[in-house]
Amino acid sequence: MRKSLVAVVALCACGGGGIPYESLSAEFIKALCKKYAECGAVSSEDACTAAYSGSASTLPNPAEAGISSGKIKYDGSRARACLDGIVKGACSDVLLASDESCRTYYEGQVKLGEACTSVLECVPDAYCARSSGATCSGVCAQRIAEGADASAGAQCMAGLVVINGKCQKPAAAGAACDGFASCEPGLFCGSAKVCQKYRAEGETCDSAQTCASLLTCKDGKCVRYIGAGQSCANSGGGSSATCQIDLYCEPSARVCALRVASGATCNSSDACKDNLRCSGTVGAMTCAAPVGEGGSCASGASCDNATYCEVPSLTCKRRLADGENCTQAGSCGVYSSCTQGKCQPFTCP
DSSP states (O other), X not given: OOOOOOOOOOOOTTOOSOOOGXXXXXXXXXXXXXXXXXXXXXXXXXXXXXXXXXXXTTSOOTTHHHHHHTXXXXXXXXXXXXXXXXXXXXXXXXXXXXXXXXXXXXXXXXXXXXXXXSGGGBOTTEEEEESOXXXXXXXEEEOBOTTSBOSSGGGBOTTOEEETTXXXXXXXXXXXXXXXXXXXXTEEEOTTSXXXXXXXXXXXXXXXXXXXXXXXXXXXXXXXXXXXXXXXXXXXXXXXXXXXXXXXXXXXXXXXXXXXXXXXXXXXGGGBOTTOEXXXXXTOOEEEOOBOTTOBOGGGXXXXXXXEEXXXXXXXXXXXXXXXXXXXXXXXXXXXXXETTEEEESSOX
């Protein structure tokens, strides 16, 4: 499980007022790492903070532009309440973020019929209806009621999800389902297309996806993430069990190991610490800092998230914005692709 963090923010036990927006990412990492350590998902809070801090700052925050333009209002008190709930909640609830405050600390200010680029910008009970596939631009439209046609959950009224192409209430335990997002929180859509409760620690499993938050499937049982020096192999083969977040599953020995520092040999970026990348040519790969705009990406060097390796110059160049002309795969934004000569989003915030 490699450094995938949505910038949430957290709480120290001291409490206090709302969280300033500029502190949100760091505070969230601090709180989440405290909870992860408590739940055995990391070897220590410090190791977790080091693993997440670098990566969180290099990925675009979809709310940033909206807050700057006044299209999104940020509520620091609600953010505090959200993180408070995560810190105090059960390990199995960490990734659910089910508290109402977690859904409302960003509040859109754009009214129905006005231009938007993100669902976050629209007032409550509205979503951003895209005008074309080329960009995320559109207008804020009324959310769709229960029973009406929809293609994405963001289009439905609060509390509804898309099942069989219609906005519906999420399915309860034992009810038929139509994919991961169609069941109530705390449930998953099993292989028989029936909603089931996530497996608790010690219960049987056939994959990590059936275990509760911060558990992995090891030899048919849901267990806490695997610690350093312990086997991440599953009996009978199949996918590896998940190592603690600051570790990786070393592919040859199939043992959870500490990530390595800059200059150390590697076989994938998963083996590298912090925000380093595994770079170089076959047989001579080492962990190194990614290259920024204008730098060389020759000899297997990796560009940072804001740039791509332009061919044939082998220079790291700024990623293209949605709607710009493109000719090379990987030249568009992190959440976009080069489709029919234009950068187009494959997902919109």
